[in-house]
Amino acid sequence: MDIIWTRSIVSLALLAAICAAIGAFEGVRVALAFAVLMLVLQSFFSTYHTQRLWRLLEAPVYGEVPSALGIWGEIYYRLHKLAKRWHAQVRQVEQQHSHFIQAIQASPNGVTMLDDHDQIEWCNAIAEKHFGLDAKRDLRQHITHLVRQPEFIRYLNSHHYEEMLVMRGMGANRQHTVSVQVLPYGDNRKLILTQDITELERTDSMRRDFVANVSHELKTPLTVLSGFLETMRDIPLGEEDRRRYLDMMEQQALRMQNIVRDLLVLANLEGDMRRLGEELLDMRAVLRHLEDDANNLSGGRHHITFSNDDSLTISGVETEVMSALGNLVTNAVRYTPDGGAIDVSWQRVRERAIFTVKDSGFGIPAEHIPRLTERFYRVDRSRSRDTGGTGLGLAIVKHVLQRHHAELEVKSEVGRGSTFVVRFPAARTALRKSLAA
Secondary structure, three states, X not given: OOHHHHHHHHHHHHHHHHHHHHHHHHOHHHHHHHHHHHHHHHHHHHHHHHHHHHHHHHOOOOOOOXXXXXXXXXXXXXXXXXXXXXHHHHHHHHHHHHHHHHHHHHOOOEEEEEOOOOEEEEEXXXXXXXXXXXXXXXXXXXXXHHOOOHHHHHHHHXXXXXXXXXXXXXXXXXXXXXXXXXXXXXXXXXXEEEEEXXXXXXXXXXXXXXXXXXXXHHHHHHHHHHHHHHHHHHOOOOHHHHHHHHHHHHHHHHHHHHHHHHHHHXXXXXXXXXXXXXXEOOHHHHHHHHHHHHHHHHOOOOEEEEEEOOXXXXXXXXXXXXXXXXXXXXXHHHOOOOOOEEEEEEEEXXXXXXXXXXXXXXXXXXXXXXXXXXXXXXXXXXXXXXXXXXXXXXHHHHHHHHHOXXXXXXEEEOOOEEEEEEEEOHHHEEEHHHHHO
């Protein structure tokens, strides 16, 4: 039997028993008067708590439990337990919603939610940057009133969202490229996903340029070799002409070998993700090797000076450091006219190791300096080929210095030479006397 009916029947039975006892001792009238009085009091008690419950349901206050006797105390207690459970469920939903919003905010992609009228319901911070929106100010605004690019409006109204839309000139500085994908959901609602693909497009462009440049660089010596081979096969040549053709073919083959060698060096540098060791290099031996190579390449045609601090060294990979610094020195020799001066220094400045190569060569126009470390980029292609350069030396320098957390600075003036400065961080700089200790 239900507990409320049980308590009601017990209360009535108890009241009847009390009235019977009173009737036996005081008479029937007194017993009836007592019964009426108790029923009236119970009615007022029930009415009072009914009104109290009504007010509590109209304006519930979490945590407050009204006190009462009997069945009303049980009702209030159970109501409190129910409210507590609902409150916990609401808090759990709020936390899940908060975590969901935080996750979307942390996403590298932009997310914009539109209602069935293409009005903005919500967007994350990345979408704000991509479209130039303000999540609070632009709430409930039509998206096409804010993003007015014709291609976006046509894409949104086309209802054909299988392909992504690529939009250029986006962001605050109008220099970003953004891909846009619309995903319909719910009752004619839309989810707009955006992604910044500026770096991806730049990388893809660099890849295409790289393939084109490699093909072009290898095509020239291969054409020369093929032509000479055809000539030697079809035309009878004297010994002197034959030797001259073989020398030219050897030069072109050597040029291709150098290109392939430098490409392999670059591939190894880019693919090597191992952390650099802390082994200190024998920089005196490295600099002696660089000086010997410079003098051999120059053949006495330049005035070359080396000024070195023999106590100064760095930590890193010796073969990589020698390759990077060697490229700077040999470039100075190649691009400095006969009789010019080349000054190389290795010194410590403000706790950092500084390697400087200064030449009196042709100089580099200012507009070319930012692109010097690009693969196969040449200021003067004909001069570079004449000097035997592959166009990859400074790209190798850039990757080696990045791995050693070093910096490259280029200063140049046309007709007055160039200065290449490499600055190694203080964390990689040491003195040989500390090593001996």
